[in-house]
Amino acid sequence: MSQSTDQSPERPAGRAVPTSADVARLAGVSRATVSYVLNNTSAVRISEPTRRRVREAAEELGYVPHAAARSLRAGHSRMVLLPTAHVPVGPLYSQFFNDFQWALRRLDYTVVQYGSVGMRAEEAARAWAELRPVAVVSLGEAELTAQGVEILKRSGARAVITLGTQNVEGTHALVMEQGRVGEVAATHLVETGRRRIGVVIPEEPGLDMFSGPRLEGARRAAEGTGATVVPLPLRYDEESARALAARWRDEDLDGVFAYNDEYAMLLMRALQDEGISVPEETAVIGADDLLLGRLLRPRLSTVAIDMVLGRELAELVDRAVREPDTAPLSRSLLDSRVVRRESS
Amino acid sequence: MSQSTDQSPERPAGRAVPTSADVARLAGVSRATVSYVLNNTSAVRISEPTRRRVREAAEELGYVPHAAARSLRAGHSRMVLLPTAHVPVGPLYSQFFNDFQWALRRLDYTVVQYGSVGMRAEEAARAWAELRPVAVVSLGEAELTAQGVEILKRSGARAVITLGTQNVEGTHALVMEQGRVGEVAATHLVETGRRRIGVVIPEEPGLDMFSGPRLEGARRAAEGTGATVVPLPLRYDEESARALAARWRDEDLDGVFAYNDEYAMLLMRALQDEGISVPEETAVIGADDLLLGRLLRPRLSTVAIDMVLGRELAELVDRAVREPDTAPLSRSLLDSRVVRRESS
DNA sequence: ACACAGTGCTCACACGTGTCACTGACACGT
DNA sequence: ACGTGTCAGTGACACGTGTGAGCACTGTGT
Numbered sequence: 001m002s003q004s005t006d007q008s009p010e011r012p013a014g015r016a017v018p019t020s021a022d023v024a025r026l027a028g029v030s031r032a033t034v035s036y037v038l039n040n041t042s043a044v045r046i047s048e049p050t051r052r053r054v055r056e057a058a059e060e061l062g063y064v065p066h067a068a069a070r071s072l073r074a075g076h077s078r079m080v081l082l083p084t085a086h087v088p089v090g091p092l093y094s095q096f097f098n099d100f101q102w103a104l105r106r107l108d109y110t111v112v113q114y115g116s117v118g119m120r121a122e123e124a125a126r127a128w129a130e131l132r133p134v135a136v137v138s139l140g141e142a143e144l145t146a147q148g149v150e151i152l153k154r155s156g157a158r159a160v161i162t163l164g165t166q167n168v169e170g171t172h173a174l175v176m177e178q179g180r181v182g183e184v185a186a187t188h189l190v191e192t193g194r195r196r197i198g199v200v201i202p203e204e205p206g207l208d209m210f211s212g213p214r215l216e217g218a219r220r221a222a223e224g225t226g227a228t229v230v231p232l233p234l235r236y237d238e239e240s241a242r243a244l245a246a247r248w249r250d251e252d253l254d255g256v257f258a259y260n261d262e263y264a265m266l267l268m269r270a271l272q273d274e275g276i277s278v279p280e281e282t283a284v285i286g287a288d289d290l291l292l293g294r295l296l297r298p299r300l301s302t303v304a305i306d307m308v309l310g311r312e313l314a315e316l317v318d319r320a321v322r323e324p325d326t327a328p329l330s331r332s333l334l335d336s337r338v339v340r341r342e343s344s
Numbered sequence: 345m346s347q348s349t350d351q352s353p354e355r356p357a358g359r360a361v362p363t364s365a366d367v368a369r370l371a372g373v374s375r376a377t378v379s380y381v382l383n384n385t386s387a388v389r390i391s392e393p394t395r396r397r398v399r400e401a402a403e404e405l406g407y408v409p410h411a412a413a414r415s416l417r418a419g420h421s422r423m424v425l426l427p428t429a430h431v432p433v434g435p436l437y438s439q440f441f442n443d444f445q446w447a448l449r450r451l452d453y454t455v456v457q458y459g460s461v462g463m464r465a466e467e468a469a470r471a472w473a474e475l476r477p478v479a480v481v482s483l484g485e486a487e488l489t490a491q492g493v494e495i496l497k498r499s500g501a502r503a504v505i506t507l508g509t510q511n512v513e514g515t516h517a518l519v520m521e522q523g524r525v526g527e528v529a530a531t532h533l534v535e536t537g538r539r540r541i542g543v544v545i546p547e548e549p550g551l552d553m554f555s556g557p558r559l560e561g562a563r564r565a566a567e568g569t570g571a572t573v574v575p576l577p578l579r580y581d582e583e584s585a586r587a588l589a590a591r592w593r594d595e596d597l598d599g600v601f602a603y604n605d606e607y608a609m610l611l612m613r614a615l616q617d618e619g620i621s622v623p624e625e626t627a628v629i630g631a632d633d634l635l636l637g638r639l640l641r642p643r644l645s646t647v648a649i650d651m652v653l654g655r656e657l658a659e660l661v662d663r664a665v666r667e668p669d670t671a672p673l674s675r676s677l678l679d680s681r682v683v684r685r686e687s688s
Numbered sequence: 689a690c691a692c693a694g695t696g697c698t699c700a701c702a703c704g705t706g707t708c709a710c711t712g713a714c715a716c717g718t
Numbered sequence: 719a720c721g722t723g724t725c726a727g728t729g730a731c732a733c734g735t736g737t738g739a740g741c742a743c744t745g746t747g748t
Contacts (some may be wrong), residue, residue, distance in 0.1 A: 017476075017500045019704055030728045035706055043707090047726060062498045066414035067474040068421070071705035073734050077412070084445070084457065101428075102461040113428065113457035117446045130411040132361075154406045156361045238638065262636065269639040292606065292636060294582065295613040362732055374698045379736055388737090389695065413734035416703050 014125040018061040029056035034058070038065070067110075070131070076156065080104055083124070083143055084115040090260075091140070092288060092307060099310025107318050108116035109134075121145045133320050136196055137161045140209050141168045148277035156308065159320035162163060163333060165213045172320055174313070176333040178210050182217030185257040185285050185303050188338045190227045194255030194283055197222065198232045200263050203240075214287075218257055232256070241270035248274065254282055255344070261286035261302055268296065268343060283344035287336075298342030306335040347368070362405040371401035378402070378505055382409070415476070420500065424661065425477035427487055428459040434604075436632060436651060437483070443654025451662050453478075465489045473499035481505045481666050484553050486513045489608055503664035507657075507677060509557045512632040516664055518657070520677040522554050526561030529601040529629050529647050532682045534571045538599030538627055541566065542576045544607050547584075555603055558631075562601055576600070578607060585614035592618065598626055599688070605630035607635040612640065612687060627688035631680075642686030 009151035020038070024031040029050060036044045037054040057063075071077035082097075101111045114131070116124035125148030128136060136157055138144055141164040149160050149170040160171045167173040182199065189197050199218045201211045215231055222229045230251060234240055248271065258264035264286030268278055278284050278298055285301040286293060308331070316331065349578075357502070360481055364382070368375040373394060380388045381398040415421035426441075445455045460468035469492030472480060480501055482488055485508035493504050493514040504515045511517040533541050541639065543562045545555045559575055566573045574595060592615065602608035608630030612622055622642055624629050629645040630637060637644030652675070660675065 017498065021704080031705085032707075032728060032730095033726085036727090039706080041707085044727080045725065050726080062495060064470055064473040064495065064499050066416070066476060066704055068416045069733090070474075070478065070706080072410070072412045072416055072735090073705045073707090075733070087668070098459075098461060101459045105459070105461065115442075115445045115455055117442065117449065119698095129408040131415075132410060132412065151406060151408065154361065155408045236635065238635070265636055265639055266672055274582055291580065291582070292609055295609055295640075365734080374737085376698060376700095376737080377696090380697090383736080385737085388697085394696080402694065413703090414736080416705090416733095417737090419703070483725055544741045 002119045018063045020063065020065070022061055023054065023057045023063050026061065027053045029054060034304040076134055077110070077132055078108060079112055079131065079132060079133045080113065081128055081136045082113045083128065083136070083138050084113045090288060092305060096307045096310055097232050100313055101310070104317065105315035107314060116143055121148050122151070124148070125151045128152060129157070132156050135159040135161065135317055135343075137317060138163065140164050141166060141171075141173070142209060144168055144171070146170060158324040159317065161317060161320065165209055172316075172328045174316070174331055175318065177336075178213035179217030179220065179301050180334070180336045181287055181305060182214035182219075182257060183221045184336045184338050185214075186218035186221035186229065186284065188225075188301075188340070189255040189257065189283055189344065190222060190225050192255075192283065192344060195227050196230065196251070196253045196255070197227055198230045198251070198253045198256035200232050200234050200256065200258040200267060202263060203233050203235045203257055207259075214257075214259065234259075234267065236263065236266065238266070238270070241266045242273070243272040245270035245276065248276055248282070256282060256284055258284060258286050260288045261290040261300060262288075264300055264302070264343075265293060265296060268300065279343050283343045285338070291337055294341065296343075301341045301344035303336050304337050304339050306337075308333045353467075362407045364407065364409070366405055367398065367401045367407050370405065370498075371397045371655065373398060374540075394633065396414065420478055421454070421476055422452060423454045423456055423470055423477045424476065425475060425480045426457045427472065427480070427482050427618070428457045432633060436649065440651045442653055444657055445654070446659030447655040448661065451658060453662075460487055460509050465492050466495070467644065468492070469495045472496060473501070476500050478560065479503040479661055481504065481661060482507065485510060485515075485517070486553060488512055488515070490514060502668040503661065505661060509553055518660070518675055518677050522557035522681045523561030523564070524678070525647050525649060526563075527565045527603060527633055528559035528680045528682050529558075529631065530562035530565035532629065532684070533601065533688065534566060534569050534646075536599075536627065536688060539571050540574065540595070540597045540599070541571055542574045542597045542600035544576050544578045544600065544602040544611060546603055546607060547577050547579045551603075558601075558603065569656055578611065579601075580607065582610070582614070585610045586617070589614035589618040589620065592620055592626070596654040600626060600627060600628055604631050604632045605634040605644060606632075608644055608646070608687075609637060609640060622687050629682070629688045633683055638685065641686075645685045645688035646683050648679050648683050650681075652677045 020034045021031050024034045033046060034054050037046055037051050038058060060217060104111050114128060121143055122145060124143055129151050134157065136152055141162040144162060146169045152160055162168050162171050162173050162301055163176060165176060165178050185266065186197060199215050201215060219229050230253065232244060234244055258267050268284045271278060271282060276282055287303040287305065289302045289304040291301055364378045365375050368378045377390060377394065378398055381390055381395050382402060447547040448455050458472060465487055466489060467574060468487055473495050478501065480496055485506040488506060490513045493512065496504055506512050506515050506517050507520060508517065509520060509522050530541060543559050545559060563573050574597065576588060578588055602611050608628055612628045615622060615626060620626055631649065633646045633648040637646055
C-alpha cells in the first residue's frame with residue numbers, strides 16, 4: 001500500500017472540530033462534568049440547571065463525541081465487524097443481514113462492514129484486528145484461517161463467529177446446513193421415481209461454499225435407493241446451458257437439482273429448446289423460491305429455505321461476547337422444505 | 345439506547361493485548377523507535393540490525409496497532425463511510441460497489457459500511473460523525489438532510505458525496521440519471537408506434553428514488569409526440585399483476601415500460617394469462633438486461649444500464665478529499681441504451 | 689583544541705475521552 | 719465546637735500512538 005502522505009490536513013482554523021473541553025468552557029464547568037452529563041452517569045449527581053447548561057452548550061457547538069478517543073479510553077468498542085463477503089448474495093441474505101444489523105444495534109452494538117477484497121486471509125485478519133472489534137461475524141469461513149482467528153482473539157475479540165458450512169478451530173461455527181437443501185431436493189426427486197439425477201454446480205467463483213455441500217447432501221439422499229447422482233458444471237449463460245442440454249440424452253438423466261432457481265430457469269429453457277419435455281422426460285427443481293420461477297410454464301418446483309431470524313443470531317452473538325468461555329455455539333441456521341409445483 | 349454497562353471486561357490477565365510498548369521492551373529499544381520502524385518513517389534513520397530486532401519482536405508478540413489510538417493522534421482517519429442503504433439493490437449495484445471499495449483501498453482508504461436502520465436522518469448523521477470519517481459516500485440522498493451534512497462537515501468530514509437523483513445542499517451530488525432510463529424506454533415505444541404507454545411504479549418502499557425519475561423521463565420523451573403516459577402502481581406479487589392485467593383493455597394501453605426486468609416478467613406473464621398478446625397487442629420493455637429476461641417467450645426487451653466504473657468514482661472521491669474547496673463534482677453516473685428483443 | 693555535521697536513538701508531549709479520588713460548602717445532631 | 723453525611727462538582731491520570739526536539743557519540747575538517 002502507498003504511504004500515508006498527510007499533507008498538513010489542517011482545517012480552516014476557525015472551524016476546528018469541537019471537543020468536550022470546548023463544551024465545558026462554554027458552559028462554565030469542568031470537562032468531567034460534561035462527560036457525566038452527556039453520558040447520563042448515575043453514580044454522580046449533577047444539578048438540573050447545570051445539566052441544562054451543558055446540554056445547551058453541546059447543542060450550540062454541534063458537539064459530537066469522538067468514537068476513537070472514547071473506545072481508546074474504554075479499552076473496548078462494542079463494535080461487531082462483518083467482513084463483507086465477495087460472495088454474490090441473493091435477496092434472502094440481504095434481508096437476513098438487514099434484520100441482523102438492526103437487532104445488533106438494539107443490543108447497543110455498532111455494526112461495521114469491512115471489505116477485504118484483494119487481501120490474503122492473514123493480512124485481512126490483521127486489518128480487522130486494528131479496529132479492535134469485540135466480535136467478528138463472518139459469512140463463510142473462506143477468509144478466515146486458524147491463524148487469522150488467533151490474531152483476532154489476541155487483539156481483544158471476544159468472539160469470532162462463522163456462518164458457514166464447516167467448523168473452524170477457535171470459532172463459534174454456526175453451520176448453515178446447505179447439505180439439507182440438496183438432501184430434500186434429491187429425496188423429492190427419488191420419491192417421485194427419478195433414477196439418474198443431475199446436480200448443477202455453478203462454475204462462477206465464490207459459490208463453492210454453497211454448491212459443494214448441496215451436492216454432498218444430494219449424494220447422501222440417493223445412497224441406498226438405487227438412484228445415482230451426476231454433478232453438472234454450468235456457467236450462468238445461455239451458451240453453457242445449451243451445451244449441457246445438447247448432451248442431456250447421452251447422460252440419460254431424468255431429474256435435476258439445479259443449485260438455485262436462476263440456474264434452474266436457465267437450464268429448463270435450454271432443455272425445452274432442445275425438445276426435452278419437463279417434467280415428463282426430466283424433472284427440474286431449483287432452490288430459493290423466487291417469484292420469477294412461478295412465471296414459467298411449467299411452474300418451477302423449488303426448495304424453500306427458511307433462514308434463522310436475524311434477531312436470534314444477534315442474541316447468540318451477544319451471549320458469546322458476554323460469556324466468551326462458554327461452549328461454542330451450535331445452532332442450525334436454516335431449514336429446507338420442498339415446494340412442489342409443476343416442473344417435478 | 346441502553347447504557348453501556350461495562351461489567352469489568354478484564355481479559356484473563358495473562359493475555360493482555362500487546363502494545364507498541366511491549367514490543368519496545370522485548371526489542372530493548374524505545375517506543376519511538378518501534379513506531380519509526382513499523383511505519384517505515386523515512387525522516388529518521390534506524391540501523392538495519394535494530395529494525396530487524398523490532399520486527400521480530402512485533403511478530404513474536406503478534407502486535408497489531410490500535411487504529412483508534414492512531415487516528416486519535418493523527419487527527420484524521422482516512423476512513424470512507426458508506427451508509428448501508430435499506431434499498432434492495434440488484435446485482436448491478438453489488439458489482440459496482442465491490443469495484444468501488446477495491447479502488448478506494450488501492451488509494452489507501454479504509455472503507456466502512458455503517459447501517460442506519462431505524463434511525464432518523466439527523467440521528468444517523470451524528471452516529472456517523474462519531475467515527476470521524478474523512479468522507480461519506482451515500483447511495484441515495486434520502487438519509488441525508490442539509491442539517492445532517494452540516495453535522496458531518498463540522499465533525500471533520502472533508503467531503504460528503506451523494507449518488508442520487510437530485511442535488512443536496514453542501515454535498516457533491518453525483519447524479520444518476522434515472523430519468524434517462526425512462527426516457528430511452530419511452531422513446532423506443534413511441535418510435536415503434538405505441539400511443540398509450542403505461543409506466544409501472546413499484547409499490548415496494550425504498551424504490552421511489554428510482555421510479556419517480558424514470559416516470560418523469562418517460563413523460564419527457566412522450567411530450568409533443570401525441571403519446572400519453574399512464575403511471576401504473578404494482579406490487580411485486582402475482583395477485584397484483586393479475587389485477588392490473590384484468591383492467592388492461594379498459595385502460596386501452598398498447599405499450600408499457602415496467603421499471604425493471606423483474607416487474608416486466610411478472611407483468612408480461614399476467615398479460616399473457618389474460619389473453620393479451622405481446623408484442624402485437626401490447627409492447628413490454630424492462631430494464632437491467634437480466635439474463636432471465638432472455639428466457640421468456642417472447643424474449644424481453646430491456647434498457648441496459650452501464651454504470652460508471654468504481655475506479656473512476658474512487659478517484660473522484662479522492663480528489664474531493666484532497667481539495668475540499670473545489671467546485672462540487674459533477675458527473676453522469678450511468679448511461680442507458682435500449683436492447684430490443686421480441687417483446688417490443 | 690574546537691567547530692561542525694552525521695548517525696542512531698530517546699524524551700516528552702499531544703490527541704479526546706471516562707472515571708476514581710478528592711474537595712468545599714452546607715446541614716444536622718449532640 | 720465537633721463529627722458525620724450529603725450535594726455538586728473538580729483535578730488528574732490513563733488509554734496507545736506519532737513526531738518534533740534534543741541528546742550522546744563518532745568522525746572529519748581546520
